[in-house]
Amino acid sequence: MAANPLQPEHERYARVESLRLGGVPVEVEWMPYGMPAEGGAEAPDIVAGYGLLELEYAAFRRGAAVLDLAHRGTIAVRGAERIDFLNRMVTQELKGIAPGEIRAGFWLNRKGRIDADLAFLQVPDADGQPPVTLVDLDVHDAARTVAALSAFLFAEDVQIADETAAWARLAVHGPEGAQVLSNAGVEDAALEALNADMRCVRATLAGASAVLSRRDQCGSPGVEILLPREAAARAWDALVSQHDAADGGKRRARPAGWHAYNIARIEAGTPLQHVDFGSDNLPHETGILAQRVSFKKGCYLGQEVVARMESLGKPKQRLVALRIAEDALPVAGSPVFERGADGEPGNPVGTITSSTISPMLGASCVAFAMVKTAHAEPGTVLTVPAEGSRATATVQPSLRFLPQGGAA
Numbered sequence: 001m002a003a004n005p006l007q008p009e010h011e012r013y014a015r016v017e018s019l020r021l022g023g024v025p026v027e028v029e030w031m032p033y034g035m036p037a038e039g040g041a042e043a044p045d046i047v048a049g050y051g052l053l054e055l056e057y058a059a060f061r062r063g064a065a066v067l068d069l070a071h072r073g074t075i076a077v078r079g080a081e082r083i084d085f086l087n088r089m090v091t092q093e094l095k096g097i098a099p100g101e102i103r104a105g106f107w108l109n110r111k112g113r114i115d116a117d118l119a120f121l122q123v124p125d126a127d128g129q130p131p132v133t134l135v136d137l138d139v140h141d142a143a144r145t146v147a148a149l150s151a152f153l154f155a156e157d158v159q160i161a162d163e164t165a166a167w168a169r170l171a172v173h174g175p176e177g178a179q180v181l182s183n184a185g186v187e188d189a190a191l192e193a194l195n196a197d198m199r200c201v202r203a204t205l206a207g208a209s210a211v212l213s214r215r216d217q218c219g220s221p222g223v224e225i226l227l228p229r230e231a232a233a234r235a236w237d238a239l240v241s242q243h244d245a246a247d248g249g250k251r252r253a254r255p256a257g258w259h260a261y262n263i264a265r266i267e268a269g270t271p272l273q274h275v276d277f278g279s280d281n282l283p284h285e286t287g288i289l290a291q292r293v294s295f296k297k298g299c300y301l302g303q304e305v306v307a308r309m310e311s312l313g314k315p316k317q318r319l320v321a322l323r324i325a326e327d328a329l330p331v332a333g334s335p336v337f338e339r340g341a342d343g344e345p346g347n348p349v350g351t352i353t354s355s356t357i358s359p360m361l362g363a364s365c366v367a368f369a370m371v372k373t374a375h376a377e378p379g380t381v382l383t384v385p386a387e388g389s390r391a392t393a394t395v396q397p398s399l400r401f402l403p404q405g406g407a408a
Contacts, residue, residue, distance in 0.1 A: 004030070004044040005168070005229065006068050009236045013255055014050055026050050031258060033071040034140055034274055044070045049257035056260035057359060060218050064176040065256035065264075066239045069169035073142030074226060075135035079158040082133055089149060089301060090118060091283060093294035099124040102198040102213055106283055106292050107145060112305025114281055115148065116141040117273040117292070121200045121213055134211065134226065138273055139164060152301075168232030172239065172253070173222040173264065180253045181205070181223060184238040186212065194223060206231065206238035218261065219268035219360075219402045263356045266366060269321065269400030275332075276319055276353040276368050284309045285370065287319035287399045317350065318376045321401060322393040324365035328386035330355050336369050336393065337383045345383045345390065349375045352384060358401060366401055367393070 004010070010028045018026040031048040047068055049056060059065035077086060087094040092105025099122055107116040119136040137145060146162045153160070172180055178191050190203035190212060200213040208231035213224045227235055242252040271277060277286045283293050283306055295310060309315055324330065334352040337345035350371030358366045365386070375382060380395040 004070050006232055006236055009233050010047055013240060026052060046071050047257040049259045050255065053259055055254060056256035057263050059254040059256055060174050060220055060264040064172050064174040064180040064253040066253050067171040067256055067261060069171055071139050072169045073137050073139040073164040074167045075142055075146055076161050076163045077133045077135060077158065078130050081156045082158050085156050085158045089152065091293040091300060093297040094120060097122045100193060100199055100201055102200050104292055108302030110302060112282055112302040113279055114277065114283065115279060116145045121211065123200060123211055124202055126202055166229060167226045168229045170225040170235060171222060173218045174220050176252060177221050177223055180239060180242055183242050206235040208235060217268060217270040218264035266354055266356045266368065267358050267360055267401045269398060271319055271368055271399060282309060282315055284315040285317050285319060314373045316373060317370050318373050319368055319370050320376050321396040321399045322367045322369050323396055324386065325392040328389055328391045329357060329365045330367055330384040330386040330391065334385055336371055338375055339381050339383045360402060
């Protein structure tokens with residue numbers, strides 16, 4: 001795995017925070033992110049955490065959590081015919097997408113399986129720069145998605161480039177995020193433009209030109225940041241060095257790692273490609289069909305499979321949310337069983353994909369699982385192995401565990 005370009009900043013934060021906490025050990029824990037596809041670029045290590053999990057998670061809910069998104073890739077699509085072209089390729093309707101709007105969709109293969117989960121940022125035009133649509137996706141999918149899409153180009157005025165290496169990717173999640181961004185130099189007009197989910201804007205952050213996108217994936221307002229890689233360290237420092245003088249100098253913004261992010265995004269009902277669903281899955285199996293697929297648009301690759309599945313009504317399996325009755329946490333990869341009349345496990349019906357202990361639900365154990373559709377109805381009681389025993393799991397009405405409208 002490649003070294004993380006912000007590694008010196010993470011290590012510096014750990015040293016300073018340890019001193020601020022009176023010598024409490026603060027150390028960056030690194031983890032490899034996934035396995036790159038054959039021929040794909042190396043992905044950098046990502047921060048798992050700093051040994052301050054409770055404080056990191058609390059930042060999502062009460063302050064501002066700052067994330068290094070080294071695991072995300074960026075594709076730039078330019079040219080006068082880029083929207084028409086992309087619209088013919090992906091599951092989402094892109095016609096009429098307005099400057100400052102974000103739409104999400106899947107890139108499928110001919111068998112209707114998901115090759116990439118994409119977010120399209122229709123970035124507002126800037127003087128002296130050609131119009132551009134930026135595409136956010138998993139870093140492991142960037143190069144092959146560019147190659148696959150480019151293979152469908154003929155004479156269209158479209159240019160597609162993997163610009164992952166040119167951009168630094170950060171994020172700020174939490175109720176204090178807007179204040180933190182303002183303190184880092186983001187203009188009031190830009191923050192106002194981000195007053196709703198799935199919006200994007202050009203802005204200035206720590207003196208650098210940036211693209212900010214509102215994506216509420218963790219149960220609180222979330223803003224993802226794209227800016228030139230050479231400005232990454234300066235932007236990171238401007239975000240994480242803020243302290244609240246009115247609150248005894250406590251951190252207003254706190255860096256958070258993957259483990260804290262994982263808790264927050266599971267609570268909020270946000271599944272991830274290559275974690276909760278993958279290249280073997282159909283859109284109908286993901287639990288996010290409505291957010292990714294338009295059934296009113298024209299043809300795209302894999303549409304016949306998607307349309308046939310819609311007409312049939314039920315896929316073979318579906319991603320669901322499970323709440324565990326016992327104080328025992330199943331781990332990803334654990335089998336899920338139907339529950340027999342005697343309470344004993346019956347036939348296997350699925351697999352746990354993600355799990356966590358949810359602070360917002362009184363430390364209840366919760367999980368995502370891919371289960372057979374016959375066992376995916378809300379209220380269905382299943383059985384899972386957890387911490388050396390059997391646990392009872394109930395299918396929830398939606399993937400989201402938090403109340404709608406907020407984390408509280």
